[in-house]
Amino acid sequence: MVSRKLHRPLTVAGEGDHRFIWLGLDEADMEKGILANQYLVIHNGEAMLLDPGGYFVFQRVLQAVSEIVDPANVKGIFYSHQDPDVVGSLNLLLDFFPNAKIYVSALWSRFLPHLGAIANLDIVEIPDEGMNIDLGGVSLQAIPAHFLHSPGNFTLYDPETKVLFSGDIGAAVFPENEWYLFVEDFEKHLAYIEGFHKRYLCCKKALDAWLSRVRGLELEAVAPQHGAIFQGEKAGRFLDWLSKLGKIGVDLIY
Ligand SMILES: [Fe+2]
Ligand SMILES: [Fe+2]
Structure with missing residues (x-):
């Protein structure tokens, strides 16, 4: 039985008018599927939600965002x-964040209405090659990460804070009763990420393509959708680890 503990939102990087914020956690969420991180980038009073999650986390996400921005x-x-x-909370998001455009791979835009969302659905299709997304004057970079694991898949780089939101890349699956937000013991953490990366990510070729895109970026942190954030020198160590991972996904199975 997981103890019920509510973690408050936390600024991962940035200050003042521009911040990259982790939106907190209710440990009871662990009982409702895989534990997921949600993030908010705020710039000059305008904000973008990153992978806001499913139905069960929506109330916490709404509460956290409302404390930070209108x-x-x-x-x-x-x-x-x-x-x-x-995407599971899409319907609720459209009700409570009426001015938000949805940025999603062009491969997936026509699937979203199946969540029951048609009214107010303002989709911007991200092309395969990626795009820059303007947020109040700052240009966030949607960087292709196709087949890692989804065929239409993007990571998002914030050049102001130098945080790379990596989606499922970097995902950790914690053992019961263990959780932390920032990776401290890198070697120990590998045991929690290796299984996911070898089974869910498509293949070494896809991984190498993404690594070649993000290697040149200045990185303060890599922030995944599941598990813990790689901060400082651990961001580079994580990319090094990926580059040496060898066979993954279809490389191993077929
Ligand atoms: Fe996924
Ligand atoms: Fe995920």
């Missing part, structure tokens, strides 16, 4: 891909 100023929702732990 929901009317949430101008965008970025979906790294189409999984239920990413």
